[in-house]
Amino acid sequence: MKPFTDILSRYQSWLIALLLSLGLIWIFANRVAEAGNQLAAVSQPYEGFTAPDFDFTDSSGNIVKLSDLRGQPVILNFWASWCPPCRAEMPAIQSVHQVNQAQGLVILGVNATDQDSIEQVQEFSKDLQLTFPILYDSSGVIQSLYNVTALPSTFFIDRSGIIQEVIIGGPIAEALLEINAKQILEEKP
Amino acid sequence: MLPTLQIGPLVIQTPGLLLLLGLWLGLSLAEKHVNKHAIAANHIYSFTFLALLTAVVAGRLLHVIRNWGVFSDSPASILSLNPGMLEPFGAILGFTIMLIVFTKRYRYDPWTLLDALAPILAVLMIAVSLANLASGKGYGYPTDLPWAVPLFGEARHPTQIYEMLAAGIVLVVLWPGRRWVKSRPAGVYALSLIAATASNRLIFEAFRADSALTNDGIRSSQVVAWLVLAVALWLSLKIARKDGQDIHR
DSSP states (O other), X not given: OOOHHHHHHHTHHHHHHHHHHHHHHHHHHTOOSSTTHHHHTSBOSSTTSBOOOOXXXXXXXXXXXXXXXXXXXXXXXXXXXXXXXXXXXXHHHHHHHHHHXXXXXXXXXXXXXXXXXXXXXXXXXXXXXXXXXXXXXXXXXXXXXXXXXXXXXXXXXXXXXXXXXXXXXXXXXXXXXXXXXXXXHHOOO | OOOEEEETTEEEEHHHHHHHHHHHHXXXXXXXXXXXXXXXXXXXXXXXXXXXXXXXXXXXXXXXXHTHHHHHHOGGGGGOOOTTOOOHHHHHXXXXXXXXXXXXXXXXXXXXXXXXXXXXXXXXXXXXXXXXXXXXXXXXXXXXXXXOEEETTEEEOXXXXXXXXXXXXXXXXXXXXXXXXXXXXXXXXXXXXXXXXXXXXHHHGGGBSSOOBOTTSOBHHHHHHHHHHHHHHHHHHHHXXXXXXXXXX
16 A cells, blocks of 8 residues: 555645635635624724724814714824824824815824823924814823823724724824825725 | 833834744744755845845835825835835835845855745744734634633634644644755745645634725635645645656656
8 A cells, every 4th residue: 555645746736726626615605794894883992993982172162072073084193292203293294184184184183191281282282383183181081992002103093983094103104194094085984 | 912012211012022033033943954955054144134124125115106196295204114114015026036136146046045944934923923912913703612812892713822823833843853854855845834824824814803805705815825825835846846857867
């Protein structure tokens, strides 16, 4: 009787064809029927999930929910005035805000006010002429909702309220911000 | 999950740290078994460094070309350290170019060099699973199985653990110290590792809940893994047949 290895080498081509056919069957058997819907039903601060909801006060003094912005893409940037990479990426964020505001992009700068001072934040915003809304997270509730463990942390949320991308750390290059902004702007609800 | 380590004002990305550790261990393992192949030990390090550099440059270059409209408005971003701005195809192209240049310069057989480098891939795959575990990427579908892990509010397949164990099995089965590694024709060892790694991706991608999908609901990574597996097996067969004919002659 021939050794097992001899039999294997004699029928190599057939074994490879069988293996690849099984691979194709496995791919088709594991197709996803409804793309992404299962994840979107759950609210978590990670890619593919619905962005956790929170309230904030807009520039007119009205209380707005993040979920009220559905239909508009949102960039959430967590930052502090003492954090060098946060400061370094702010001009790029402001530039992306100016370029894409008319297309409906909303940028919210969530300041980690529990570890910052409002005076310094206001001075910094004035120096850089930031025109997008700055939210003061004095109690750290929003940071906790988004599991923010490092600053800056940036979340790109599409028109349906789904987180498409999370970037921890920085400074983020202006081109990367712009490419991600364009992706969430192009995403249809 | 531990995406970052904060040491005072310093934030360290845990996945990046794990990948660096994997690269270092892989290089050490490749160096330890380099005597099985006709390659100088220091060339393992110099090639890896040059290939990584070329892969990053080519990956970034292709990304810049594809998004020229954005980069022309912000040229400083071309040199940004953000790792997200790389095209995988450009990186593979960069690696291949360096492989051709390096093997021509030092008169090595490309397959022999790939065999000597293969342990790096085997160890890196374990590091990639651990990096995914740290970052939370590559999480699984909800399941009732007893070994499910609670994650994002549901009990899920521990996909990163599956992938880590599978990569560990591949490393043990295809351990570079095995005697058959030296007796096989050049290229078969590297291709076996590539085929085994592609098979793991093909199998375990099915349990992941964050796969990129085609319009038909097919997981893109599985299609890529199947193609890599087919090419690796076809090339192995071709090399083995050529070697058989040479011996016969």
